[in-house]
Every structure is written in C-alpha cells, then in structure tokens.
Amino acid sequence: MLAKRIPQPRQSDGVQKKQIGGATIYLADAFALMPDLGDVDCIITDPPYNAKTHKGARSAKSLAASQIDFDSITEAQFIEFCGNAVAQARRWVVMSCAWQHAAELEKAGVPLVRLGVWTKKNAAPQFTGDRPGVGWEAVAILHREGKKHWYGGGRHAVWACNVEHGDHPTQKPLPLLLDWVTKFTDPGETILDPFMGSATTGVACLKLGRKFIGIEKRPDYFELAHVRLAAACHPFIGTKRKHPIDGQELIFSPEG
Ligand SMILES: C[S@@+](CC[C@H](N)C(=O)[O-])C[C@H]1O[C@@H](n2cnc3c(N)ncnc32)[C@H](O)[C@@H]1O
Numbered sequence: 265m266l267a268k269r270i271p272q273p274r275q276s277d278g279v280q281k282k283q284i285g286g287a288t289i290y291l292a293d294a295f296a297l298m299p300d301l302g303d304v305d306c307i308i309t310d311p312p313y314n315a316k317t318h319k320g321a322r323s324a325k326s327l328a329a330s331q332i333d334f335d336s337i338t339e340a341q342f343i344e345f346c347g348n349a350v351a352q353a354r355r356w357v358v359m360s361c362a363w364q365h366a367a368e369l370e371k372a373g374v375p376l377v378r379l380g381v382w383t384k385k386n387a388a389p390q391f392t393g394d395r396p397g398v399g400w401e402a403v404a405i406l407h408r409e410g411k412k413h414w415y416g417g418g419r420h421a422v423w424a425c426n427v428e429h430g431d432h433p434t435q436k437p438l439p440l441l442l443d444w445v446t447k448f449t450d451p452g453e454t455i456l457d458p459f460m461g462s463a464t465t466g467v468a469c470l471k472l473g474r475k476f477i478g479i480e481k482r483p484d485y486f487e488l489a490h491v492r493l494a495a496a497c498h499p500f501i502g503t504k505r506k507h508p509i510d511g512q513e514l515i516f517s518p519e520g
Contacts, residue, residue, distance in 0.1 A: 266517055267311070270477045272443075274362060279291060279292035279297060279495045280292075280486070282490055283509060284490065284494050284499040285334060285493070285496075285499060286469070286470055286473075286474070286475045286476060286477065287466050287469055287470055287475070287476040287477075287493045288475075288476070288477050288478075288481075289463070289466070289476075289477075289478040289479070289480070289486065289489055289490065290409045290478070290479045290491065291481070291486040292479050292481060293479075294345075294458035294459060294479045294481070294483050295341075295344075295345070297458075297479055298348060298349075298352060298456075298479070298516070300349075301352075301456065302352075302353060303353070303354055303456045303478065304354070304455065304456040305353065305355055305453035305454050305457070306353055306354075306355050306356045306357070306358070306448055306453060306454075306455055306456075307349045307352065307353045307356070307357040307358070307450060307452075307454050307455070307456045308357075308359070308441070308444055308448065308449075308451055308455055308456075309349075309357045309358075309359045309456075309457045309458055309459050309460075309463045309465065309474040310335060310347060310355075310359060310360050310361075310436055310446065310457070310461065310464075311333060311342065311359060311458075311459045312335060312336050312337045312459065313336060313337075313361065313362035313365070314336055314337070314338075314339070314342075314362040314364055314365060315336040315338075316330045316362075316364070317336070317362050317364075317501055318335075318336040318348075320459070321433075321505075326423050327413065327461075330376060330431050332381060332434060333433060334433075334482060334485075338492075339364070339365055339368055339499075340360065341371045342362075342365040342368075343365075343368060343369070343498070344375065345458075346372075346374045346404070346406060347372075347373075347374055348405070349372060349406070349458075350370045350375060350406050350408050351408070353408070353454070354404070354408075354445050355403075355407065355408075355412070355448070355449075356405065356407055356414070356448040356449070357404075357406040357407070358381060358403065358404075358405050358406075358448055359403070359404050360401045360402065360404075360436065361401075361402055361403075361404050362402065363401075363402040364481060365402075365404075366379055366402040366404045369404060369406075369410075373434055374406060375403050375406055375407060375408065375409065376404060376406055377401070377406060377407050378421045379402060379404060379410065379421070380402075380404075380405060380420075380421025380422060380423070381400045381401070381402060381403060381405035381421070381422055381423070381473065382401045382403055382423045382424075382425070382440060383399060383400045383422065383423070383424045384399050384401070384425075384426065384427050385424055385425060385426050386426045386427055387399035387400075387427060388427075390461050392464070399440055403423070404420060405421060410484075414447050414448050415446060415447045415448075416447040423440055423443060425437050425439050425440050428507075430462055431462060432461045432462035432485060433486055434461065434477045435464060436460065436461075436463050436464045436465075437464075438464055438468060439470035441465050441467070442471065442472065442484070444467045444468070444473060444502050445465070445469055445472050445510060446472060449473065449474055451472070451473045452473065452474065452475070453475070454474070454475040454476075454477060455469050455475070455476055455477070455480070456476075456478075457476070457477075457478045458478075458479045459479070459480070460478035460479055460480040460485075460486075460489050460518050461480060461482070461485055461489070462485060462488045462489055462492055463476075463478050463480075463488075463489035463490075463493050464492075465478070466478050466489065466492070467492055467493060467495075467496040468495070470496040470497060471492060471496060472515060478493075485506050486505075490496045519520060
C-alpha cells in the first residue's frame with residue numbers, strides 16, 4: 265500500500281497564479297506544485313496518456329501525425345501521481361487514463377475502488393480500416409482507506425456520451441465532467457485538477473458551486489483555461505456582440 269506522498273521539491277515561488285471566481289489556476293508543473301497545495305476534498309483529472317496512445321491519436325483532419333501536442337507520461341510517473349493523489353485527496357480521485365496504466369494500479373498497491381469506462385457515442389472510426397477502432401476510455405476511481413459515499417447509488421461506472429471538439433486537442437465533454445462532479449463531490453468542496461488542459465473540470469465545478477484548483481504547464485492551455493473559466497462565471501466573456509444602439513462590435517475579454 266502506498267501510504268505516504270513521495271517528497272517533491274517545493275516550487276510555489278515563481279509560478280503564475282490567477283483567480284477567477286471560485287477557481288484558482290496555476291501555470292506550473294503539477295508534480296512540483298501539488299505538495300505545496302495541501303489537502304483537497306477530491307481530485308478529478310485527466311492526466312496525459314502513455315506514449316503509444318498519444319502516437320496513435322489521429323483525427324480525420326490529421327491522419328499522418330498525432331493530434332496530441334503535449335508529452336505523454338510513463339507508467340512510473342502515473343503510479344507516482346496516483347499514490348500522491350490518494351494521499352492528498354480526503355475523498356475521491358477520479359480520472360480518465362490509459363487502460364494500460366490503469367491495469368497496473370492494483371499491482372502497485374494504489375487503492376483502486378473501481379475501473380470504469382467512458383464509451384464515446386460518436387468516436388472516430390479506425391481510419392486504417394484494418395482493425396476495430398477504439399470507442400472508449402478507462403476511468404480509474406480511487407479512494408483512500410475509509411468510508412466512501414457517492415451520489416450514484418447502485419449505478420455502474422459506465423458513462424456514455426459524445427466526444428466534444430474544442431480548442432484543446434483532448435478536451436473532455438462537459439456533460440461527463442458535470443456528472444462526475446455531481447456524483448462524487450458535495451457543493452462547496454474543493455476539487456483539484458492537476459492536469460487541467462482547457463479546464464473542463466473547472467467549468468463543471470463553477471457551474472455546480474464547487475471551488476476549483478487547476479494546474480497546467482503549457483502557457484497556451486493555461487490562457488485557454490482562463491478564458492473558459494471566466495466565461496463560466498460570466499456568459500458574455502469570450503463572445504463578440506454588436507452594441508444595441510450604434511452597432512459597434514464589443515469584445516468581452518476575461519481581463520475585464
Ligand atoms: C489530457 S489533457 C487534459 C484535458 C482536459 N481534461 C480538458 O478537458 O481540456 C492533459 C493536460 O495536462 C498538461 N500537462 C502535462 N503534464 C503536466 C504537468 N507535469 N503539469 C501540469 N500540466 C501538465 C498538458 O499540457 C495537457 O494540457
């Protein structure tokens with residue numbers, strides 16, 4: 265059993281931080297910053313997958329090259345992250361992940377409560393046509409020792425919903441995250457997503473009255489997260505409108 269967090273160098277200084285309503289986001293490396301954040305109620309996240317999955321991610325637009333432009337993580341990094349996450353979260357740790365990584369959790373002593381699936385109703389086909397396509401992703405559900413509760417009753421850990429295409433190459437569907445936040449967390453709790461990307465978890469948290477902490481190491485995705493979170497707080501942000509009287513174009517930016 266992984267009982268203690270693996271110590272990491274502390275790194276709060278010099279990281280960029282923004283506050284948007286009930287969300288606090290950091291431009292930083294998650295492995296370095298997480299120990300500085302202290303305990304949170306739940307972690308809901310979507311870490312990078314393994315190298316094979318990243319390499320094989322093709323879209324109809326880019327058949328030759330992978331559509332994923334951020335680094336994969338190794339099995340060892342994934343296991344280290346999960347051990348630390350279970351020690352940091354008072355309750356659930358829920359994440360989509362590479363099934364090859366999820367399969368190693370029990371052997372590594374990480375308390376996997378359930379392995380679930382997200383089936384993609386509109387998944388991309390197998391473009392080569394020479395084998396069946398992959399229409400699902402693994403969902404690892406972890407919890408430290410002790411009493412557990414969720415708001416799904418006897419339901420299965422099976423989620424079926426459409427893939428959504430956004431400005432982030434692996435943006436998760438908002439309905440999926442709204443459901444995870446509703447079922448695994450309570451209003452007012454603090455939810456951490458250490459691999460925030462465009463902050464779909466954060467948008468779900470703000471819409472459902474949870475506090476959110478997000479970490480992203482790429483400046484372009486950090487800015488995208490900022491815009492989406494600001495839009496979740498204020499419906500006009502990120503949009504263009506015509507002034508009702510003089511017809512001038514108004515652009516609503518998150519900087520106000
Ligand atoms: C799978 S994506 C998350 C997508 C997100 N769920 C969404 O809906 O937009 C993983 C993200 O983690 C970021 N990332 C990778 N390694 C990181 C690290 N060590 N610290 C912080 N962010 C990291 C990547 O840049 C990427 O944006």
